[in-house]
Amino acid sequence: xxxxxxxxxxxxxxxxxxxxxxxxxxxxxxxxxxxxxxxxxxxxxxxxxxxxxxxxxxxxxxxxxxxxxxxxxxxxxxxxxxxxxxxxxxxxxxxxxxxxxxxxxxxxxxxxxxxxxxxxxxxxxxxxxxxxxxxxxxxxxxxxxxxxxxxxxxxxxxxxxxxxxxxxxxxxxxxxxxxxxxxxxxxxxxxxxxxxxxxxxxxxxxxxxxxxxxxxxxxxxxxxxxxxxxxxxxxxxxxxxxxxxxxxxxxxxxxxxx
Amino acid sequence: xxxxxxxxxxxxxxxxxxxxxxxxxxxxxxxxxxxxxxxxxxxxxxxxxxxxxxxxxxxxxxxxxxxxxxxxxxxxxxxxxxxxxxxxxxxxxxxxxxxxxxxxxxxxxxxxxxxxxxxxxxxxxxxxxxxxxxxxxxxxxxxxxxxxxxxxxxxxxxxxxxxxxxxxxxxxxxxxxxxxxxxxxxxxxxxxxxxxxxxxxxxxxxxxxxxxxxxxxxxxxxxxxxxxxxxxxxxxxxxxxxxxxxxxxxxxxxxxxxxxxxxxxxxxxxxxxxxxxxxxxxxxxxxxxxxxxxxxxxxxxxxxxxxxxxxxxxxxxxxxxxxxxxxxxxx
Numbered sequence: 001x002x003x004x005x006x007x008x009x010x011x012x013x014x015x016x017x018x019x020x021x022x023x024x025x026x027x028x029x030x031x032x033x034x035x036x037x038x039x040x041x042x043x044x045x046x047x048x049x050x051x052x053x054x055x056x057x058x059x060x061x062x063x064x065x066x067x068x069x070x071x072x073x074x075x076x077x078x079x080x081x082x083x084x085x086x087x088x089x090x091x092x093x094x095x096x097x098x099x100x101x102x103x104x105x106x107x108x109x110x111x112x113x114x115x116x117x118x119x120x121x122x123x124x125x126x127x128x129x130x131x132x133x134x135x136x137x138x139x140x141x142x143x144x145x146x147x148x149x150x151x152x153x154x155x156x157x158x159x160x161x162x163x164x165x166x167x168x169x170x171x172x173x174x175x176x177x178x179x180x181x182x183x184x185x186x187x188x189x190x191x192x193x194x195x196x197x198x199x200x201x202x203x204x205x206x207x208x209x210x211x212x213x214x215x216x217x218x219x220x221x222x223x224x225x226x227x228x229x230x231x232x233x234x235x236x237x238x239x240x241x242x243x244x245x246x247x248x249x250x251x252x253x254x255x256x257x258x
Numbered sequence: 259x260x261x262x263x264x265x266x267x268x269x270x271x272x273x274x275x276x277x278x279x280x281x282x283x284x285x286x287x288x289x290x291x292x293x294x295x296x297x298x299x300x301x302x303x304x305x306x307x308x309x310x311x312x313x314x315x316x317x318x319x320x321x322x323x324x325x326x327x328x329x330x331x332x333x334x335x336x337x338x339x340x341x342x343x344x345x346x347x348x349x350x351x352x353x354x355x356x357x358x359x360x361x362x363x364x365x366x367x368x369x370x371x372x373x374x375x376x377x378x379x380x381x382x383x384x385x386x387x388x389x390x391x392x393x394x395x396x397x398x399x400x401x402x403x404x405x406x407x408x409x410x411x412x413x414x415x416x417x418x419x420x421x422x423x424x425x426x427x428x429x430x431x432x433x434x435x436x437x438x439x440x441x442x443x444x445x446x447x448x449x450x451x452x453x454x455x456x457x458x459x460x461x462x463x464x465x466x467x468x469x470x471x472x473x474x475x476x477x478x479x480x481x482x483x484x485x486x487x488x489x490x491x492x493x494x495x496x497x498x499x500x501x502x503x504x505x506x507x508x509x510x511x512x513x514x515x516x517x518x519x520x521x522x523x524x525x526x527x528x529x530x531x532x533x534x535x536x537x538x539x540x541x542x543x544x545x546x547x548x549x550x551x552x553x554x555x556x557x558x559x560x561x562x563x564x565x566x567x568x569x570x571x572x573x574x575x576x577x578x579x580x581x582x583x584x585x586x587x588x589x
Contacts, residue, residue, distance in 0.1 A: 085478045085482055087344070101471070
């Protein structure tokens with residue numbers, strides 16, 4: 001469904017990511033891992049058509065993402081930024097309603113029917129009772145759920161999430177990631193999520209890409225690997241680590257040397 | 259859903275505006291009583307002078323005040339959305355400074371009749387903003403920070419030229435005229451002037467109305483807006499052009515009016531607890547109410563008229579001070 005071919009990208013002259021290629025099928029959630037500044041957000045922006053690569057192509061359903069008009073592109077790809085940028089009093093329903101924008105004519109306004117759809121999207125993340133609340137008064141975890149509902153209303157096949165758990169507490173991290181996974185599976189979407197915590201990625205993602213120095217270091221299917229593979233793949237970026245197995249799940253721990 | 263509450267807010271706002279309208283019609287150096295006003299409305303016979311004052315001075319003036327307050331309130335709320343900053347005003351892009359420069363040029367070089375003055379002020383405001391937009395488009399990122407910087411450059415250039423003009427101006431007549439213009443006044447408003455700026459005002463409002471949903475999305479970060487399929491740069495440019503038409507058409511005939519564009523959207527958002535285009539319109543009503551009260555005071559608290567910006571500043575600055583101590587400023 002998604003084909004990334006030989007992507008290199010930069011903001012100025014220095015390339016941030018180089019020669020990245022991979023495929024991803026629908027119904028799969030891909031986790032992007034790597035240290036700070038390795039280019040996770042840059043890669044997501046290129047895939048979302050928000051940043052033009054210096055080289056390479058991103059194909060969605062065999063068409064180059066840059067050939068879509070911006071409105072059309074937004075019907076294929078949604079992008080959830082690391083932090084939402086809503087600063088004014090806004091009703092929760094109105095925030096979700098923004099997701100209908102790619103389906104509106106430039107001069108038109110959402111209809112009652114759109115509002116109903118937005119309400120249904122809220123239901124999918126179990127937040128419908130907050131529809132007339134002020135978005136700014138919600139907790140960070142709730143805000144992220146509302147933004148997921150907005151992406152759902154946007155109804156794009158490819159859903160991108162840039163560290164959606166970065167400002168959340170332990171419980172909310174798991175809540176958000178399991179919700180994202182559930183949505184990807186239930187609606188047969190294609191999801192890419194950048195994360196910092198390798199254990200979260202191992203737990204929730206079907207595929208994982210590890211980026212190192214702006215390049216693709218490893219790309220694997222979490223269902224097809226063993227302890228040794230994980231240990232080898234991750235120690236290259238995280239250094240001294242130990243992988244433990246517990247209830248058929250793998251966890252990465254930091255080696256503490258004294 | 260809670261639509262009803264919103265409608266009540268509009269009805270109450272419009273009722274207060276209606277009362278303020280009647281107040282504005284009746285006060286002033288030439289008093290028009292409420293009975294006379296009623297008679298004019300019903301088409302009955304009234305004194306010819308009263309009729310003249312009503313149709314040629316008081317009514318155009320009051321309408322201009324309402325348009326002014328509405329326009330500045332709406333444009334202010336649009337700017338605060340576009341710049342994602344609750345302290346943004348249309349002045350950021352240099353519209354006021356440009357208009358001020360245009361007025362100064364008319365006063366010094368064309369010893370301007372008020373039409374010439376209005377025309378050059380209008381052109382000055384438009385030209386300043388278009389230059390700022392052009393400058394932004396030459397930048398690489400075309401983002402908000404480039405726009406703000408371009409606005410600062412244009413504003414400073416205009417201020418520099420104004421200072422130079424003031425320095426060479428005849429202090430008795432020209433310098434005084436430039437200073438008075440920058441304090442704003444509705445005293446010179448006539449029906450002709452009102453009709454001259456009305457088309458531009460309406461054109462600006464139509465542009466903003468047509469793009470109302472897209473402008474809403476501009477309050478998000480650029481990346482978020484673009485991921486929702488909005489062509490951020492294009493919509494932003496048109497939103498700026500629309501609000502500039504509105505503001506330039508007002509200040510070209512009234513001179514500078516301070517604080518309304520900052521204060522009204524703030525109050526609007528606090529009352530409505532939302533941020534959508536209707537809140538922008540509501541901010542316009544708030545702006546009109548504040549300005550109409552200020553203008554009525556300007557005409558009545560002393561024997562000669564007080565420039566309007568003196569009053570709006572004395573209302574606006576304490577309001578800001580109040581916000582600093584009491585409120586979350588991110589409303």
